Amino acid sequence: MKGKRTDMGDVQCGIARALQVVGDWWSLLIVREAFKGRRRFSEFQRSLGLARNILSARLRKLVEEGIFTVEPDPDSALSRLYLLTPKGHQLSVALVALWQWGEEHCFVPGELNYAIVDSRKGQPLPKLQLAAQDGQLLDPREFRIVAKDR
């Protein structure tokens, strides 16, 4: 892969650029844990079962990329809080899309015991779907990537 990660970030593609930031396998799971309320290194480590050095490197990169911000821990001078920034929070749409795809295609029926619900009423989130500007739903294939008019 030599050099490719860097190269791909330069291309004109939102997906490639997003993957350069959160495309390693653990980063999105760390972000998921933050959505669940984890804020401390020890909490991320316990819930993900991840080696300290790997977690440390991933968190550092996520802070550098502006996904997390670091604040003092009011409960402990030895600890710090990793808090999602607005940029980090906005990853929720992609996380929910991945969850819904995984739920539908990567489990046998009845296997997955968890659901994603809205936190207002506790009802399962409806499936994200592609739609046109007039609100008409699109088939998963009905999109394309085009050069913008200048």
Add this chain to the structure above:
Amino acid sequence: MKGKRTDMGDVQCGIARALQVVGDWWSLLIVREAFKGRRRFSEFQRSLGLARNILSARLRKLVEEGIFTVEPDPDSALSRLYLLTPKGHQLSVALVALWQWGEEHCFVPGELNYAIVDSRKGQPLPKLQLAAQDGQLLDPREFRIVAKDR
């Protein structure tokens, strides 16, 4: 990371399971190329600039996982076509979500010259947003993962 990839696939999480299938850095870009119309090994290789052995391994895994199906190439006995399955097509929602996040957060304004449009009218896709069952839009933080009632 020893053993972790396999372990994570067993957990009760749609995201972890989805990432086990498409979570390596190149897989989603290969799927993106398929949405652009690439179907042959040589086409994927040319557009991604990826080493043959890496592309070959990734495509094999994506076929095993049911993202692609392989068919004879009507134009050449030496080539085969890699076609997205319905499971593969349905990754488009996650791809569009990643693109839109990347477009908003990983480019400076005016830098990205490409847009995702619907293929019916050619208009930019509106941003995917989380919504509740009654259609009310949710803040990116207004969801949670809960155990299903049994």
